[in-house]
Amino acid sequence: MEVSMLDAAWHAATIMADPTRLMFLATGVLVGLALGVIPGLGGIVGMALLLPFTFDLDPYSAFALLLGMGSVTTTSDTIPAVLFGVPGTAGSAATILDGHPLARQGQAGRAFGAAYSASMVGGVFGALLLAVSIPILRPVMLTVGSPELLSFAFFGLCMVSVLSGSSPLRGLAAAGFGLMIDMIGQDPQTGTLRWTLDSLYLWGGVPLVPVTLGIFALPELADMMIERRTIAMEGKLDTRTGQWEGVRDTMKHLWLVIRVAFLGSTLGAVPGLGASVIDWIAYGHAARTEKGADKTFGTGDIRGVLASEGANNAKEGGALVPTIAFGVPGSASMAILLGAFLIHGLVPGPDMLTKNLDVTYTIVWSVALANILGAGLCFMFSDQLAKIAVVRQSIIMPLILTVIMVGAFQARRHWGDLYTLMFFGMIGWSMKRLRWPRPPVILGVVLGGIVERYFNISVNRYGAEMEELEDLYYWLVYDHWIVILVLLISIWGVYPPFMREIKRTGGFKAMMTGFNRLNFDLNTIFYSLFIGLIAAMLIDSLDWREGAKRVPIFVAWFTLIIASISFINHTFRGEVVKSTADGSGDGNGIAERAAHLDIEVDASIEGRVVVRRAFRFLSWLVAFLVSTSIIGMLPTTFIFVIAYMRIEGPEPWRLVAIYSVGLTSFSWFLFDFLLLLPWPRSQLGIWFPELTYLIPSM
Secondary structure, X not given: OHHHHHHHHHHHHHHHOOHHHHHHHHHHHHHHHHHHHOOXXXXXXXXXXHHHHHOOOXXXXXXXXXXXXXXXXXXXXXXXXXXXXXXXXXXXXXXXHHHHXXXXXXXXXXXXXXXXXXXXXXXXXXXXXXXXXXXXXXXXXXXXXXXXXXXXXXXXXXXXXXXXXXXXXXXXXXXXXXXXHHOOEEOOOXXXXXXXXXXXXXXXXXXXXXXXXXXXXXXXXXXXHHOOOOOOOOOOOXXXXXXXXXXXXXXXXXXXXXXXXXHHHHHHOOOOOOHHHHHHHHHHHHHHHOOOHXXXXXXXXXXXXXXXXXXXXXXXXXXXXXXXXXXXXXXXXXXXXXXXXXXXXXXXXXXXHOOXXXXXXXXXXXXXXXXXXXXXXXXXXXXXXXXXXXXXXXXXXXXXXXXXXXXXXXXXXXXXXXXXXXXHHHHHHHHHHOOOXXXXXXXXXXXXXXXXXXXXXXXXXXXXXXXXHHHHHHHHHHHOHHHHHHHHHHHHHHHHHHXXXXXXXXXXXXXXXXXXXXXXOHHHHHHXXXXXXXXXXXXXXXXXXXXXXXXXXXXXXXXHHHHHHHHHHHHOOOOOOOOOOOOOOOOOOOOOOOOOOOOOOOOOOOHHHHHHXXXXXXXXXXXXXXXXXXXXXXXXXXHHHHHHHHHHOOOXXXXXXXXXXXXXXXXXXXXXXXXXXXOOOOHHHHHOHHHXXXXXXX
């Protein structure tokens, strides 16, 4: 068997060496790199765009094109994450926590070098694991059922304790809120409408892309305007030298990169998890295991970048394992790839490991070569890209905001996407300013549907087998031992962070009795609003049907209790917490000693100035949306660029004219002509439909 596999691998290498197939691979890589830079697009959009072009290709060329694209979107998504604090795809959200602070310190080049080299190592590692693991993992994957998948999701949620930095209680409350957000919509079991507010848009739930962009992207743009700064605040920029320093960082921490690559590729093989959670789990693993990480992660620690980037590229190789071996897509983009299998007469399963083994190994080679080529191209151009970090905010803001608006609209292609973006943007900015951890919210949104789905399946399928304690024992020990193993690992990850927090307060007794005077600040108001919202959602869920309310009620009670405890600690431990003017004391009632895993804000700006400039930024966003609703997004982009650059700069008229025409033309060519993306419908387009032929965005 080993000889035949080696022969197949060599034969596949000769097939891929054909210049035509390498050209298709390179084309896919270029498309993937371009899509990864644009927030809200990424692998799923790319697969859907390229799939029709594979109809007349042979299977080897088709998979080279598709996998060349899909393998590198999580390489180039580093660029907006590092430079702007905007996740290019959901898989780069964790990169922001340390990558963007590095850019603000003038070390964007170093962050790029580390990210690209770690992505290449992770991607190649994932391809190698795919090459050797399919025959080995086949019997293992067949033993994984809904209880095991539920335990994997629980393991992901346990990363909340690590990703919460110095505020584990706030982190748990934020994760609970994220879980509840993901449960909005029509319950798939009973059809019950949950927290939809009589809105048809919310029947389908809240899409991930606007939530992610709102929680992480808009707050960074708001603070960029509030602080009146370029991205690299110190005014220095290290590019070429910085890139090689980043490569040396990868070599120095190679064991970390290999660990997270193994973690990413392994979790990628679990259907349903996906890139949105894998980078957070890898980041949490690094924060849990690396020396001194609890003090430095979130402040510009290069290991945080390596952990996220090494894992999110490796997951593609892992996601291909169930896709090829069982016909079960490991991710949403793999579901589209299954269509390519069927188009070319290939049936995932045993045939891919026997008579079509050469096709399987061309897939392996495509993933490995795409990661190497993608990293190389990013290295070539990141010198120029890093210089964006010193561009004035009055110039760069219109570009980023336009791309974010277009990217958010692609989630559901409904005006509700833009409203969702705005709503979660305000929540994200408030959380950042008040030092609430934002990563747990995204983790909760990603895992909410998975937790509920597999919990209900497990209860319905195995509930009758676990009525007695003895039955539960045999069920776990003999039939589902993986559940016990994963739960033990999860508890091991959660226990130390909470014990450290308890010790810092002087033990359990001090936590229960060490209350002092009332501490009232902005955080107190935020707590009150948060608890009121959760309580209202809990009351609303009490009348739902049993199958629809089982998990939401449990999560709501848990979130309400945790938030209330954190609120009491914050409000009545005022002498312990030294709260700043913006209310940024620690929510657990202790002095902060662990790292705050988020991008720090400039605390030197007076509170009134912050509020005034934040309201000004919000006014720009509202004006953009109002104008888009009336005349369309392309005309709005043109007007917005002129107004923003002249009022917020002010920039010279010549530069304003060139930039406004250039950005509008670029947006039309890329989004309308090349990608054929839809635009929000405007009133002017409804009143005068013939105008849409002249201005497509109407």
